[in-house]
Amino acid sequence: xASVPAVLTSEWTKIRTVSSTVWTLISAFVVTVAxxxxxxxxxxxxxxxxxxxxxxxxxxTLISFSGMVLGQLAMVVFGVLVVGTExxxxxxxxxxxxxxxxxxxxxxxxTVAGLLALVVGIATSFVSFFLGQALLGEHHTDIxxxxxxxxxxxxxxxxxxxxxxxxxxATMLRSSMLSLGxxxxxxxxxxxxxxxxxxxxxxxxYFPDQAGSKIMQVVPDAMNSNPAPYGPWGGLGIxxxxxxxxxxxxxxxxxxxxx
Numbered sequence: 628x629a630s631v632p633a634v635l636t637s638e639w640t641k642i643r644t645v646s647s648t649v650w651t652l653i654s655a656f657v658v659t660v661a662x663x664x665x666x667x668x669x670x671x672x673x674x675x676x677x678x679x680x681x682x683x684x685x686x687x688t689l690i691s692f693s694g695m696v697l698g699q700l701a702m703v704v705f706g707v708l709v710v711g712t713e714x715x716x717x718x719x720x721x722x723x724x725x726x727x728x729x730x731x732x733x734x735x736x737x738t739v740a741g742l743l744a745l746v747v748g749i750a751t752s753f754v755s756f757f758l759g760q761a762l763l764g765e766h767h768t769d770i771x772x773x774x775x776x777x778x779x780x781x782x783x784x785x786x787x788x789x790x791x792x793x794x795x796x797a798t799m800l801r802s803s804m805l806s807l808g809x810x811x812x813x814x815x816x817x818x819x820x821x822x823x824x825x826x827x828x829x830x831x832x833y834f835p836d837q838a839g840s841k842i843m844q845v846v847p848d849a850m851n852s853n854p855a856p857y858g859p860w861g862g863l864g865i866x867x868x869x870x871x872x873x874x875x876x877x878x879x880x881x882x883x884x885x886x
Contacts, residue, residue, distance in 0.1 A: 634726050634735040642740055645712060651705040652743070655786065656751045659698030660758060666693040667759040674766055678851070686849035687768040688778045691759025695782065695843075696815075698751065699789050699836065702744060703810050706793025709740045710877075711803030729881050733798060737874065741791045748786030752779050774845045774859075781842030781863060788863075788870050789814075792835060795873025799880045828853060839866030 642648050670690055674682070713719040726732040756779045760767040770776055797806040814836050821831035831837055832855050841855060841862030848854050855862065 631731060631735065634731055635739055638736045638739040642709060642743065648705055648708050651701050651708060652747045655698045655701035655705065656747055658701055659694040659751045660755050662694030662697055663691050663755040664758050664762055667691055667762040671762060671764045671766060680851040684846055684849055684851050685766065686844060686846035687760065687763050687766055688775050688845045689843055689849045691756045692782050692843050694755060695786065699786060700811060700815060702786050702790040703793045703814060704807065705744060706790040707797045707803050707806045707810065709736065710794050710797035711806060714801045715803055730878060733878055733881055737791060737794055740794060741787060744790035745783065745787030749783030751786060752782035778843050778845050781859065785839045785842055788839060788866050792870045792873050795870065795877040798877030833865060835866045835869040838862040
């Protein structure tokens with residue numbers, strides 16, 4: 628029976644020695660910070676041209692996280708690769724032979740990769756915020772303002788949870804290609820499109836990305852967005868529920884299936 632510290636060390640070694648997982652985390656940071664900075668600079672230049680409703684509900688904190696629309700996709704890739712690479716390479720057989728306790732194996736992997744995703748998410752969130760506020764000029768806010776620190780820390784937690792959710796989905800599907808083929812269109816297209824369709828947005832607001840992103844808002848209904856029946860913490864709670872469901876599903880499938 629493998630000890631928990633040994634399993635955790637093994638999972639850490641796997642992640643840091645696979646270049647694809649390292650580069651996806653770097654990409655998540657770079658893409659989010661760069662796109663957020665560009666959009667903050669553009670917003671500062673065109674602020675006076677915004678409709679009155681958007682200026683009245685302008686949220687400088689949320690704007691500084693604009694790049695997370697793309698950055699979260701890199702985090703999805705990271706979560707999928709952490710799990711899917713073992714299946715595509717056949718390494719999963721060796722891993723399960725070394726750690727036959729499948730619960731210990733899965734949750735050690737999730738713990739190590741999840742903490743790493745959380746650290747990168749927090750770093751990305753803080754850098755995006757401070758750089759974005761510097762580029763917003765007179766429209767900026769301060770980290771000490773009401774609820775701003777909650778939003779910044781929440782942005783990092785959001786990115787980490789998206790990565791963990793993707794790990795759960797990849798464990799259920801046991802395929803990087805299939806997992807990415809479902810998750811990437813879901814987050815980048817389906818969720819965004821349905822949230823703008825009058826008849827479907829009442830359902831779309833309970834999707835993991837739509838609900839979880841509320842934690843990054845300081846101004847209610849920011850940028851004249853559609854109101855939601857939950858607040859920032861309620862939205863994060865919905866995302867956590869999705870993550871827990873994905874991990875339970877992944878564990879049940881891992882326990883039932885052969886490698």
